[in-house]
Amino acid sequence: MSDTPPATILIVDDARLNRVLLETKLAGEGYRFVQAANGQEAVARLADNPEIDLILLDLIMPGMDGYAFLQWRASNPRAQKVPVIVNSSLDDFDSIVRALQMDSYDYFTKPLSDDDLRYILPLKIRNAVNSKRLMEETTRQNEMMQQELDLAARYQGFLLPDDSDLPGVRITFHFQPCSKVGGDYFDFLEIGQDKVGFVVADVSGHGVAAAMTASIVKALLPGYLAGQGSPGRALEALNDDLVRLTQEDSFVTCFAAIYDRPRQVLTWSTAGHPPAIFLRPGRQPEQLVYSSMFLGVFASDQVEVAYADQALPVAAGDRLVLYTDGLTENPNPAGEQFGLQRLEKIVAQGGNKTIEELKRYLQASLVEFSRGVFPDDVAIILAEF
Amino acid sequence: MEVNVTTEGQKARITVSGNIDERGAEELKRRFLDLDIPKIKDVVLDFSEVTFVGSAGIGKLLLLYKNLAPHGGSIRIENMSKDIYTMFKVVKLDKVFDISAIQ
Structure with missing residues (x-):
């Protein structure tokens, strides 16, 4: 996967400082970044930037919060394909389980340690993006094969x-x-x-x-x-x-x-x-x-x-x-x-x-x-x- | 479906159990390709636990025959159920394989 384009990451967090911190710490990984301050903005960014490969999501935000965003995502087939890694200060068991049950790829509690930022998070991002791209490729090939089979079936009808x-x-x-x-x-x-x-x-x-x-x-x-x-x-x-x-x-x-x-x-x-x-x-x-x-x-x-x-x-x-x-x-x-x-x-x-x-x-x-x-x-x- | 292969010198004994449907046929082909074909002269297939052989399975048996026959290899299929034995006779596979029904 070395020749695939760099991943585009949507950072959703109401604190500008957190967004900038994440961008700065992850700068060495060669990602492209898009930012949103809450769920509504994240929905709009996804529509404008179909190339987004992964979402880093805060949970507590004014307006549409992280859970509401996850709920919206569950009914939107295109957004469903973009993996979400939650990054929240909520560290209680119930919050974590709830977010993972809502189809999040992973959950990191704030504040992120240096090791998290340097090693764990980039690796998790890479895994999530790779599996998303693999899924897209498989879906594309399946669609192509289905089209050919449909065509063959039409010929066979004759x-x-x-x-x-x-x-x-x-x-x-x-x-x-x-x-x-x-x-x-x-x-x-x-x-x-x-x-x-x-x-x-x-x-x-x-x-x-x-x-x-x-x-x-x-x-x-x-x-x-x-x-x-x-x-x-x-x-x-x-x-x-x-x-x-x-x-x-x-x-x-x-x-x-x-x-x-x-x-x-x-x-x-x-x-x-x-x-x-x-x-x-x-x-x-x-x-x-x-x-x-x-x-x-x-x-x-x-x-x-x-x-x-x-x-x-x-x-x-x-x-x-x-x-x-x-x-x-x-x-x-x-x-x-x-x-x-x-x-x-x-x-x-x-x-x-x-x-x-x-x-x-x-x-x-x-x-x-x-x-x-x-x-x-x-x-x-x-x-x- | 389960396949068990044992080889000894020029002989291979293959025990198959279950249904040789399309998926089973692919498994059978994979196991046949694992054999050291040029070395093998006699293949004995034990069908005592085989309940059904579909056309895909017959295709793989013929494939094995075509690979063995050029250097004088042969295939014996033992302990076939009565139905499978009759079906093999009807399609003249008794002229290709040495077949026998379960006693």
Whole structure:
């Protein structure tokens, strides 16, 4: 902190002699001084001199006294950040405790000894000013980071699809990021005239890096799905990109599917994503899952990286439920997870609800279960054929 | 979450207890980085006291694997709970780690 500007100190004391004495004794420390004769003047000086780093405050003064000033300071956010060292002739326990309870940094009784003036007070001033400046710097950096995160969150908003139906499929979704920017991504798209593509992906971790990876998935996967005509081959192509582009300890789980309307077939594939749920009216739900490796960890020619296509006949009224693990792994206060079974049960029992009603019911169940605490992004997509 | 590491020659034994959530994963990564990776061939993780492994934790296990594998190192994870064992199988991590469930 040696290259920071010298501290500016506001001396508040009704006795001019005391103010001059303090200035003279502390002159060797290189401070700048501003003076005030009571609380009102101190308020005015603070407004005129925003550079003030510390206040040396007397307590007994005519007009607004030291306690009244401390009280005013408590309700003024800017003044609160300026530390106060009290210097008063009141040396009883109650006065000292009261001043310290009112958020004073330290308390010196008058008269100050030579040692106090030469060593202790300058050291206390240095500590108080340093911590104030550190706090200002941290606040400034936090604000900057918050602005960047807000910006990133706004960009990520563009990633989400419109809540609209596609030919032959009704769709509704709910998305709730846990810390403004997250790594969940989902999309549905028309492929040619007869097909509809579905994608849900979850990048491990949160924050800007995860959101960037989600953007990469968004930029590449819909094109691969449309171009390859096969969810499995699209996942393989995406895997090879992600192996090159992502950090060593991050990976992506993904479920991708293509619905062929004239043939009434849903072709799906998964890369380590939690099981999608498929429900035929009046039947038990089916889990769409098989053993498969995440994306972005091993190249497609290494360690059993293979994403096979699975075909499923589809009839009108069938439902597909996609989600990310933020739903099923959401804990309740006891640490128990929401879980796949609970989700399956809600989906199975919600057969007579519309998908919008089911979505709202699912959201409400999650809030009730988790008591409103969501440590991860939660994405829920409901489709009805 | 608590992590206890003991090393002996080419072997490291790591006992983890609790929830490997995002914060736990960072702690795990810190402990992995403390290992003398070039010297270590066999890592055994004891998961008997592990209740949950999130995706961040899996990421750190894969990071350790990627650092060990180039010089022939391997990772065994023992005493996994049934749920964690099943989850590792579903995402094919049984092909990466030598895993076994608690008896």
